Amino acid sequence: MLELIKKYHPNQGASQQARVISLFSLVGMSMTFLMGAISFLGSDNALTVVLFLASLTYLLSFLFVKRLNVSVSANLIIYSLYLLMFYLVFSGGVSQTGPLWIFIVAPVSVYVLGLRQGIMNLLIFLFVISAIMFMPQSLIAHAAYSNEFKIRLILSFLTMSFLSALYEHLRMLSYKNALEISRQYQQLAMRDPLTKLANRRNAAAILEQEKARLQRNNEPLSVLLCDLDHFKSVNDKYGHNAGDMVLTELSALFTEQVRQQDCVARWGGEEFLIILPQTTSEQAGVIAEKIRSSVENHTLQFLDNKIQVTISIGISQLSQDQTIDELINNADKCLYQAKTLGRNRVHP
Structure with missing residues (x-):
């Protein structure tokens, strides 16, 4: 924009x-x-x-x-x-x-x-x-x-x-x-005010652009849909300021773990969408596991409290006949499976 x-x-x-x-x-x-x-x-x-x-x-x-x-x-x-x-x-x-x-x-x-x-x-x-x-x-x-x-x-x-x-x-x-x-x-319209990441509308526009560009070149496109596990308990135990700090710090952590051509967006609440151009689902799985491990091993400090969080990640690769909505829905289903299987994991 x-x-x-x-x-x-x-x-x-x-x-x-x-x-x-x-x-x-x-x-x-x-x-x-x-x-x-x-x-x-x-x-x-x-x-x-x-x-x-x-x-x-x-x-x-x-x-x-x-x-x-x-x-x-x-x-x-x-x-x-x-x-x-x-x-x-x-x-x-x-x-x-x-x-x-x-x-x-x-x-x-x-x-x-x-x-x-x-x-x-x-x-x-x-x-x-x-x-x-x-x-x-x-x-x-x-x-x-x-x-x-x-x-x-x-x-x-x-x-x-x-x-x-x-x-x-x-x-x-x-x-x-x-x-x-x-x-x-x-900038305000296309960025999340808390994390400064791309917001949902911006991410959707980027997905459409990447789909058109990569399909012309017959290249893969994958996404990671990430959700913080038990995030409500962080807000309940430490307060919403702590929750905001967790989202902000993890946003920076996600950005550090991906490539320059990738896009990290706040999809909503405690959900994040990571757009991975020129990436197959297998390659996306490697990146997702790297991100999941980094979050699990990262300790967040809020006042005198040390906070540990984990994330679950769903992976989806765009196929030729898929729409962006179908791509996201598939990633959401995979995320739901990761939650069902015990959280703090990548699916598939």
């Missing part, structure tokens, strides 16, 4: 970014086309061509989001936007208002490119804009602005860039916190 969480959140982020880029592309296409039409009526041919080219670029960006990938559209948006802003600052746009459009660059850059790359791009963008505005007229003729306007424009752009970066930083922190909270909730 945790794997599903990890898969879900990045996909959700990419999907949201694609929607934002699509929206920005449509808005950018519409606005630049409208401004190009107005510029055409005003007989500013150079500005008209630039705006219509920008509108076409945003249209391509929108199509790339739908048919190719987000990164291509993101690069088209960002770098065509930069070029358009450079031209507006250089030419002055309509009535020297071109530089006023540069403020949209900051939030778009940090959102589309990410915080670190966005900030680097903004610094480069600001350097180019400053170079254009402060470039001597004798070198290349361009729109002239007063020094007061240029300084205030740069300071305003720096302020907008800082606020945009701060917002993006807080947005990413919020996203990471939400991801961590989701992970913790999933």
Whole structure:
């Protein structure tokens, strides 16, 4: 289930970014086309061509989001936007208002490119804009602005860039916190709170996954169903805190006795299920006897009391035509036989 969480959140982020880029592309296409039409009526041919080219670029960006990938559209948006802003600052746009459009660059850059790359791009963008505005007229003729306007424009752009970066930083922190909270909730949903082992629901999901995987490879799958003998007497004699301690310590003992690919789960109450992939019933019997012996020879200490417990274990191997429920039911029957035959034993 945790794997599903990890898969879900990045996909959700990419999907949201694609929607934002699509929206920005449509808005950018519409606005630049409208401004190009107005510029055409005003007989500013150079500005008209630039705006219509920008509108076409945003249209391509929108199509790339739908048919190719987000990164291509993101690069088209960002770098065509930069070029358009450079031209507006250089030419002055309509009535020297071109530089006023540069403020949209900051939030778009940090959102589309990410915080670190966005900030680097903004610094480069600001350097180019400053170079254009402060470039001597004798070198290349361009729109002239007063020094007061240029300084205030740069300071305003720096302020907008800082606020945009701060917002993006807080947005990413919020996203990471939400991801961590989701992970913790999933951990609680799929783990037994006392023993920290997989719970029944988690174990059932793992069994289904292992069944599908191992059947494709024609490999065996066995389970051990373990039950503590006379566990009620432990609770009655020493109290429920002692019973919880026994379950917790035995959980750690079970985990130590199995392989890394195996799964130990708390099946319910004092019952534990151990899933053994790539294991026949004969091999499972060896593992079960090792676990049974370890528990029998293990002394648990609770306050001043030494507690000895034993376990009974039922073994079941999955056959080709069996369901998971039938596998567990068979293990439960074997466990019942082990109890009937005197407990502290493995069956079959």
